[in-house]
Amino acid sequence: xxxxxxxxxxxxxxxxxxxxxxxxxxxxxxxxxxxxxxxxxxxxxxxxxxxxxxxxxxxxxxxxxxxxxxxxxxxxxxxxxxxxxxxxxxxxxxxxxxxxxxxxxxxxxxxxxxxxxxxxxxxxxxxxxxxxxxxxxxxxxxxxxxxxxxxxxxxxxxxxxxxxxxxxxxxxxxxxxxxxxxxxxxxxxxxxxxxxxxxxxxxxxxxxxxxxxxxxxxxxxxxxxxxxxxxxxxxxxxxxxxxxxxxxxxxxxx
Amino acid sequence: xxxxxxxxxxxxxxxxxxxxxxxxxxxxxxxxxxxxxxxxxxxxxxxxxxxxxxxxxxxxxxxxxxxxxxxxxxxxxxxxxxxxxxxxxxxxxxxxxxxxxxxxxxxxxxxxxxxxxxxxxxxxxxxxxxxxxxxxxxxxxxxxxxxxxxxxxxxxxxxxxxxxxxxxxxxxxxxxxxxxxxxxxxxxxxxxxxxxxxxxxxxxxxxxxxxxxxxxxxxxxxxxxxxxxxxxxxxxxxxxxxxxxxxxxxxxxxxxxxxxxxxxxxxxxxxxxxxxxxxxxxxxxxxxxxxxxxxxxxxxxxxxx
Numbered sequence: 001x002x003x004x005x006x007x008x009x010x011x012x013x014x015x016x017x018x019x020x021x022x023x024x025x026x027x028x029x030x031x032x033x034x035x036x037x038x039x040x041x042x043x044x045x046x047x048x049x050x051x052x053x054x055x056x057x058x059x060x061x062x063x064x065x066x067x068x069x070x071x072x073x074x075x076x077x078x079x080x081x082x083x084x085x086x087x088x089x090x091x092x093x094x095x096x097x098x099x100x101x102x103x104x105x106x107x108x109x110x111x112x113x114x115x116x117x118x119x120x121x122x123x124x125x126x127x128x129x130x131x132x133x134x135x136x137x138x139x140x141x142x143x144x145x146x147x148x149x150x151x152x153x154x155x156x157x158x159x160x161x162x163x164x165x166x167x168x169x170x171x172x173x174x175x176x177x178x179x180x181x182x183x184x185x186x187x188x189x190x191x192x193x194x195x196x197x198x199x200x201x202x203x204x205x206x207x208x209x210x211x212x213x214x215x216x217x218x219x220x221x222x223x224x225x226x227x228x229x230x231x232x233x234x235x236x237x238x239x240x241x242x243x244x245x246x247x248x249x250x251x252x253x254x
Numbered sequence: 255x256x257x258x259x260x261x262x263x264x265x266x267x268x269x270x271x272x273x274x275x276x277x278x279x280x281x282x283x284x285x286x287x288x289x290x291x292x293x294x295x296x297x298x299x300x301x302x303x304x305x306x307x308x309x310x311x312x313x314x315x316x317x318x319x320x321x322x323x324x325x326x327x328x329x330x331x332x333x334x335x336x337x338x339x340x341x342x343x344x345x346x347x348x349x350x351x352x353x354x355x356x357x358x359x360x361x362x363x364x365x366x367x368x369x370x371x372x373x374x375x376x377x378x379x380x381x382x383x384x385x386x387x388x389x390x391x392x393x394x395x396x397x398x399x400x401x402x403x404x405x406x407x408x409x410x411x412x413x414x415x416x417x418x419x420x421x422x423x424x425x426x427x428x429x430x431x432x433x434x435x436x437x438x439x440x441x442x443x444x445x446x447x448x449x450x451x452x453x454x455x456x457x458x459x460x461x462x463x464x465x466x467x468x469x470x471x472x473x474x475x476x477x478x479x480x481x482x483x484x485x486x487x488x489x490x491x492x493x494x495x496x497x498x499x500x501x502x503x504x505x506x507x508x509x510x511x512x513x514x515x516x517x518x519x520x521x522x523x524x525x526x527x528x529x530x531x532x533x534x535x536x537x538x539x540x541x542x543x544x545x546x547x548x549x550x551x552x553x554x555x556x557x558x559x
Contacts, residue, residue: 027285027540029466029496031522033510036322036533037313040304044317045324048359052302052317055347055355063346116344120307130346134300135376203433 063127067228068235071242075118076111079160080171080249084118084132085111087243089165091230092223096139096195099226100218104141105181106149107195110162110205114197119241129227137197138220142213147188151209153179157249159206168248197223285465285540288420291330292468292536293323295337296501297371297528299344300356305529314530316359322533323363332417335364336424338501339371339472342385344529352377353385361390367413369426369470370395371501375439379403394426394470397451399444412455414462420540423459426470427452429502430483448473448483452492466496466538474503475525485523486513493519497536500525510536 074084092107109115117131144152156162157169157176167186170177179186186192196210198220203211231241304315327333337360342353360368370393374382383404386393396411412425427448431440452469459467469488476486485500490513498521510524526534 027465028543030539030541031510031512032537032539033524034535034537035526036326036535038304038315038318038322038530038533040312040318042318042321044315045320048317048320048362051358051362052355055351056303059346059350062350118308127346130349131344134343134345134349136349198438199436202436202438204436206433208433 059127063125063130065126066123067126067129068124068231069240070119070121070124071240073118073121074241074243076115078111078245080157080251081163081245081247082111083243083245084115085109085163086165086246087119087241088115088227089163090243092139092195092226093165095221095226095230096141099221100141100216102141102193102216102218104195105192106164106167108152108156108162108164108200109197110200112161113205114162114199124231124241126228129224129231133224133227135197135199135223137199137223139195139223139226140198140201140220141216141218142194142196142201142210143191143216144194144210144213145188146186146190146192148209148213149186149192149194150179150188152194152207153186155206155209162200162205166246166248169250171249171251173253285420286542288418288540289330289332290417290420290422290466290538291326291333292497292499292534292538293326293333293335294499294524294526294534294536295319295530295532296472296499296525296534297340297504298337298356298530299340299373299528300342300348300353301345301529302347302355302359303345310529310531316356316363316530319530319533320359320363326535327364332420334366334415334417334422334424334468336468336470336499337365337368338470338499338525339369339426339428340373340501340528341368341371343373343376348376352381354388357385357388361388365389365391366415367392367394367424367426367470369393369472369501370398370409370428371472372429372431372434375431375435375443378439379405379441379443383408394424395428396425396455397446397448398428399446402442402444412459414459414464420466421462421464422466422468423455423462423464424468424470425452425455425459427473427488429473449488449491452488452495456492456494460494465540467494468497468499469495470501471498472501475500475505475507475523476503485525486511489513489521489523490515493517495521497521497538498523499534504528506532 074087076082076084089107089109096104115132116134156164157171167181169179200207201210301314302316305311305313341356342348347355386408392413393409395409400406400409415422431445471485474484476484485498505525506527507525510522512520512522514520524534526532
């Protein structure tokens with residue numbers, strides 16, 4: 001508990017108050033603060049529990065379904081690449097290619113900020129995936145020139161909040177170097193197809209350059225559904241989820 | 255009632271003393287010694303239940319928060335319970351029930367007001383409109399112009415509350431929508447500059463003779479880019495906001511920041527992280543100027559029920 005006395009109240013209008021009323025017109029405010037940690041030591045309110053209970057039962061019956069297994073913890077920690085970001089961007093590309101039956105070239109995910117919880121080692125429940133991707137984002141496809149794609153990669157290099165699969169580059173003090181898509185140069189006047197969430201495609205996360213782009217005429221699939229699908233497909237094959245950093249991004253001085 | 259009797263008794267007891275005519279004068283209540291307890295949350299993100307795993311395991315949970323609030327209400331007469339937005343989104347409760355449960359529970363706990371955070375738009379304006387029927391407290395937002403949307407009648411810029419004779423003016427502020435909220439979801443909502451709007455709010459609330467001005471600010475604590483409006487900029491550029499309760503940046507503060515601006519005005523800024531891990535508590539006491547601090551007993555809170 002701390003306290004501090006602060007400032008004069010209403011120095012400007014005290015005169016008026018002195019004329020119109022005879023009560024004191026100036027106050028000091030003293031503040032004390034004492035945040036309460038909501039810890040397991042505090043007994044739950046029965047009344048509130050009673051309201052939650054039917055909702056929780058309904059939710060648990062759906063969300064506790066185990067849909068697969070994680071071989072290790074996957075998190076979104078890491079500036080340019082993370083294990084969870086690697087897992088998600090890679091699956092967004094492969095799932096988009098098979099779902100839309102198109103030669104999709106790259107997939108983007110704002111792994112820092114967009115993936116809201118880790119996937120913990122062990123059984124993965126449907127509820128866990130909802131915590132990773134709570135948003136009702138839909139995956140859409142954008143067609144763009146190599147020139148715009150390079151601009152997108154530059155933005156990712158600068159902001160360091162998103163991953164683009166499978167693009168490699170080197171971050172240097174004078175900008176990005178050696179930008180490659182599957183080891184090949186990105187050709188400025190060639191067209192590329194990008195799989196991305198509608199949130200980012202509408203300019204979210206600083207992707208302003210994507211707003212004017214043409215969206216391909218496909219039936220969008222929910223981002224979360226793609227993640228669920230991937231985990232289920234791997235479980236059906238007896239595979240667990242694992243992701244290693246591909247080290248697509250390197251940082252050097254020159 | 256008890257409290258009123260106590261005050262009347264004190265007045266009677268002091269009737270023989272020379273100060274009593276001052277106290278009894280009609281137009282401005284004597285606030286000396288009045289206390290107000292502000293409880294606040296921000297960015298609860300649908301965390302109905304305590305964390306099941308991870309480093310916050312066991313923390314939070316709305317049923318435990320309700321107990322903590324009840325305990326404070328048992329000892330304090332003048333409590334304001336406020337939220338600073340992003341009630342929605344973050345657990346499957348929101349995906350399945352669209353915010354209905356969060357708002358029902360906040361109503362049960364006796365929240366006095368909340369504001370519109372960016373995630374309140376996550377199910378579109380229709381989704382927000384539908385969920386609002388479960389809130390028995392107002393949504394305050396002064397810099398989102400909802401006049402061309404279906405929730406035009408459901409959001410006010412500010413509201414004046416009275417607690418034990420203290421008039422408290424409360425207004426809300428929201429974060430810039432561009433790049434933050436999918437335009438398909440925010441529809442015809444228009445974002446206005448929070449600093450400009452805050453100046454207007456202060457004028458309005460001063461004109462209504464508020465004793466204390468509180469801002470529910472979902473604009474964020476501070477940013478590397480100082481051009482972006484933040485709580486710190488707000489306190490620097492707008493005088494006479496007494497307390498800024500913050501949100502959006504999920505900032506865990508060890509203690510509030512008391513920021514004194516170039517006009518010499520001090521604003522208290524506080525934010526309590528996210529997910530309902532902490533319940534913020536600020537006690538404000540009015541003291542006649544020049545008398546110094548009145549005797550004040552710190553309220554020691556035990557987490558034990």
